[in-house]
Amino acid sequence: MIRALLALCAVTIAAPLLAQSAMPPAPYAYVQLDDPEQEAQASALMETLRCLKCQSQSIADSDAPMAGDMRHQVRTRIAAGDSPTEIRAFMTRRYGDYVSYQPEVSATTWPLFAAPLVLLLIIGLVLLRRLGERRGAAPTTSRDDGERT
Amino acid sequence: MSRLFYLLPLAAFLFFAGLAGYMLTQDKTDAVPSQMVEQPLPDFALKPAVDGIPGVSRADFVGGAPRLLNIWASWCLPCIAEAPHLERLKEEGVEIVGIAVRDEPEAVAQFLERHGNPYSRIGADEISELMIELGASGVPETYVIDAEGNIRYQHIGDIRAETVPMLLAKLEEVR
Numbered sequence: 001m002i003r004a005l006l007a008l009c010a011v012t013i014a015a016p017l018l019a020q021s022a023m024p025p026a027p028y029a030y031v032q033l034d035d036p037e038q039e040a041q042a043s044a045l046m047e048t049l050r051c052l053k054c055q056s057q058s059i060a061d062s063d064a065p066m067a068g069d070m071r072h073q074v075r076t077r078i079a080a081g082d083s084p085t086e087i088r089a090f091m092t093r094r095y096g097d098y099v100s101y102q103p104e105v106s107a108t109t110w111p112l113f114a115a116p117l118v119l120l121l122i123i124g125l126v127l128l129r130r131l132g133e134r135r136g137a138a139p140t141t142s143r144d145d146g147e148r149t
Numbered sequence: 150m151s152r153l154f155y156l157l158p159l160a161a162f163l164f165f166a167g168l169a170g171y172m173l174t175q176d177k178t179d180a181v182p183s184q185m186v187e188q189p190l191p192d193f194a195l196k197p198a199v200d201g202i203p204g205v206s207r208a209d210f211v212g213g214a215p216r217l218l219n220i221w222a223s224w225c226l227p228c229i230a231e232a233p234h235l236e237r238l239k240e241e242g243v244e245i246v247g248i249a250v251r252d253e254p255e256a257v258a259q260f261l262e263r264h265g266n267p268y269s270r271i272g273a274d275e276i277s278e279l280m281i282e283l284g285a286s287g288v289p290e291t292y293v294i295d296a297e298g299n300i301r302y303q304h305i306g307d308i309r310a311e312t313v314p315m316l317l318a319k320l321e322e323v324r
Contacts, residue, residue: 021250021251021252022256023252023253023275026275026276026277052287065251065277066277066280066287069251069276069277069278069280069281070277072276073278073281092184093185094183094184094185094281094282094283094284095181095183095286096181096182096184098181099181
């Protein structure tokens with residue numbers, strides 16, 4: 001029994017150590033590009049690409065080995081002359097909208113863009129009604145007062 | 150009318166609370182499906198991951214019967230769990246091509262010695278380049294590749310006993 005428990009401990013404690021690659025990071029995972037302008041482009045893009053291994057972090061934020069490998073992809077592609085738009089398209093062609101923190105209007109994302117407009121419209125209508133009522137009625141006999149008493 | 154109007158915020162609250170409650174009852178999957186399914190395999194060539202077993206390039210998937218492309222790593226625990234099931238697929242006559250992600254030759258050799266080798270070839274993907282090309286978000290993942298080198302199906306996570314017949318059916322389907 002005790003031996004089984006010890007074995008269980010050993011397995012659960014050792015697991016996190018095993019669950020990561022021992023390989024060194026990709027060359028451009030933690031190394032900036034020489035050209036500051038290109039590096040600025042790359043890091044702006046990395047802020048808006050989502051890490052696939054971690055919840056709610058960009059690849060710029062994450063220390064996951066795969067995020068490092070994705071940063072390497074971004075930097076080497078920028079250095080090779082690709083535009084950030086092209087690189088984002090490359091990533092979304094593989095991982096879909098999930099990978100991008102810069103949502104575009106699509107069949108699944110349109111409510112995101114429509115909702116604020118609909119809310120503004122509703123607010124506008126309510127305001128119009130209210131202001132219209134107030135202007136139309138005499139101050140002492142407004143309907144609001146009537147209901148309150 | 151106006152009294153009903155004041156109930157609107159409450160209705161909106163109840164709607165969202167209900168929605169949240171409903172979503173809690175739904176199965177949550179963290180899997181990010183690849184958009185590369187039904188696309189041709191990209192061009193690639195990976196050097197051997199270990200001595201004695203050839204590396205992998207796109208040409209290895211063209212001709213003959215459909216194959217499985219298995220993305221794994223010696224440091225990945227679920228890969229140990231799926232090893233016997235890969236062995237079963239191999240016994241069924243399926244060619245399995247391995248991609249070892251972020252792995253070292255010694256570690257790969259040790260893994261194969263301990264858990265068996267179901268692979269005809271193993272390519273070394275040292276900085277996850279092919280993984281990203283394929284739209285894979287983790288290890289292990291398994292792809293069904295038809296004899297023209299097109300990606301036809303993606304299985305995310307480890308292969309279990311019940312996955313084996315499903316993969317065999319998929320392989321037959323794309324033959």
